[in-house]
Amino acid sequence: MPADEDYEGLLAAYGSPLYVYDLARVRQAYADLAGSLPEGARVYYSLKANPHPGLVAELVRAGAHAEITSRGELASALEAGCAAGELLYSGPGKTAGELDEAVARGVRAFSAESFGDLERIGAAAVAHGATADCVLRVNAAGAPGDAGLRMTGSASQFGSDPEILLAAPERLRVPGARVVGLHFFPLTNARDEEGLVAEIVQSIRTAAELRDRLGLALRLVDLGGGFAAPYAVPGERPRYPGLRAAVTEALDTSLPGWRSGTPVIAFESGRHLVGDCGTLLTTVTDVKDSKGTRFAVLDAGVNHLGGLSGLGRLLPMKARPLGGDGGNGDNGGNDGSAAGEPERVTLAGPLCTPADLLGRAVELPGLGPGSVLAFPNVGAYGLTASLLGFLGHRAPAEVLIDGAEVVSASRLALHRHRITAAAKPEQRTGTGESDMSEQWDASYENLLKEVLPRLAEQDTVLPDTSLKSVGLDSLAMVEVLIRIEHEYALDIPDEDLVPGVFATPATLWTLIQRSRERSGSAA
Numbered sequence: 001m002p003a004d005e006d007y008e009g010l011l012a013a014y015g016s017p018l019y020v021y022d023l024a025r026v027r028q029a030y031a032d033l034a035g036s037l038p039e040g041a042r043v044y045y046s047l048k049a050n051p052h053p054g055l056v057a058e059l060v061r062a063g064a065h066a067e068i069t070s071r072g073e074l075a076s077a078l079e080a081g082c083a084a085g086e087l088l089y090s091g092p093g094k095t096a097g098e099l100d101e102a103v104a105r106g107v108r109a110f111s112a113e114s115f116g117d118l119e120r121i122g123a124a125a126v127a128h129g130a131t132a133d134c135v136l137r138v139n140a141a142g143a144p145g146d147a148g149l150r151m152t153g154s155a156s157q158f159g160s161d162p163e164i165l166l167a168a169p170e171r172l173r174v175p176g177a178r179v180v181g182l183h184f185f186p187l188t189n190a191r192d193e194e195g196l197v198a199e200i201v202q203s204i205r206t207a208a209e210l211r212d213r214l215g216l217a218l219r220l221v222d223l224g225g226g227f228a229a230p231y232a233v234p235g236e237r238p239r240y241p242g243l244r245a246a247v248t249e250a251l252d253t254s255l256p257g258w259r260s261g262t263p264v265i266a267f268e269s270g271r272h273l274v275g276d277c278g279t280l281l282t283t284v285t286d287v288k289d290s291k292g293t294r295f296a297v298l299d300a301g302v303n304h305l306g307g308l309s310g311l312g313r314l315l316p317m318k319a320r321p322l323g324g325d326g327g328n329g330d331n332g333g334n335d336g337s338a339a340g341e342p343e344r345v346t347l348a349g350p351l352c353t354p355a356d357l358l359g360r361a362v363e364l365p366g367l368g369p370g371s372v373l374a375f376p377n378v379g380a381y382g383l384t385a386s387l388l389g390f391l392g393h394r395a396p397a398e399v400l401i402d403g404a405e406v407v408s409a410s411r412l413a414l415h416r417h418r419i420t421a422a423a424k425p426e427q428r429t430g431t432g433e434s435d436m437s438e439q440w441d442a443s444y445e446n447l448l449k450e451v452l453p454r455l456a457e458q459d460t461v462l463p464d465t466s467l468k469s470v471g472l473d474s475l476a477m478v479e480v481l482i483r484i485e486h487e488y489a490l491d492i493p494d495e496d497l498v499p500g501v502f503a504t505p506a507t508l509w510t511l512i513q514r515s516r517e518r519s520g521s522a523a
């Protein structure tokens, strides 16, 4: 745990507000969870909780796999160095376009939420001459303790009801998609071990019953998770000391091949793995009184933390002042530290909406402009679960530390880039040729594909594909540039090679066009 002086040093170096993530805590959380699960069980890290590539990379190094649900999470996982073939792509509403891109990048394992989802996954795989391994997500949530399949779970937008699967097993035979297992995710943030274990045991029984009644050869059973963590309040991750023995026994009874890996048993976790690694430091910019209420206005609000609170999903948060807990005699207030007797204060963020509150009538030592507050346990569902785009404030820097060492520092940014309208259906050739043929010539597309094999795997070279995400590193940049200069007989001056030009096929093509116009007019 960093000391307050360390936090102060980081704030001085990277500015406020600031997210600090401690990789040592991530490793500890993974080790604790792996030690609570049946031996050898796979743990998927759900990037939903925090897609920071540095956190993903640390978890994968520790032994986790990555579970993703979108283009953005796919990009983060690849940036973290995950092998595409090891990812599990899940989530409702996967579009044909997202699936096509995922298969093109090498993703081969999907959770299918419905018959329709399974068909779209299969179609994307067929289009790339691949086979997708699918786990069927089952909606089997409900009060634990029933025997056998629960046919009366509540309605859910997630997964398929068991009775719907059993009524039409022929719909599981889909070209391009091979059903290899089952996926459960019945609860989240379960503090009560007994209830959690009962739910997992129930999922195991349901898996065995569906295996028998659907005739499935189970290779992967993802039992979900629901492992809890405190959020934005002090406290410790709960531990699950009895889980391993109880779940192991249920597996031995219902899925006896699991010890030799048929099926592989997996769990998923987001908040439990990264929640306690993160701290948000925020600075008071203004303190004022209104009709008997004292407000401290912070430089971070629901745009940076607690964006889900608008949905009524979050319990009250609890910050603490940095630089002592108010009792230190040397906190005169001039240095910005909080000082003095506790008083009631409402913590407001910088947004122009009364909904931007991070604390209502909380007790804190006297705050003044410059006082720093620390929100603990915000490594999960912090920055990216917030209203980052609302009012356009800059995102906080995110610093990864490992012990005393700063491993990386970065800042997320939302930026707008130009896109081009897709060709109208009647203009499409339907021959599988690039729809983008009007935008650039074939030799440009070919030279990009030659240097970037991962781009060549995609049916269509899209103008706004991130070239970095398909493998453009500094070596490839030099290679691309040499080929462009050769192909178009250009000599592109160094001062034209500003950072953005290599961002996408479209930005690079713009540079070529500009250079050609210039050399044309000079000639």
Ligand SMILES: *Cc1c(COP(=O)(O)O)cnc(C)c1O
Binding pocket: 046, 048, 049, 090, 185, 188, 189, 224, 225, 226, 227, 268, 269, 270, 271, 272, 380
């Ligand atoms: C949200 C979610 C997770 C992660 O949940 P945590 O409570 O953060 O562990 C895992 N799997 C699925 C399917 C989810 O929707």
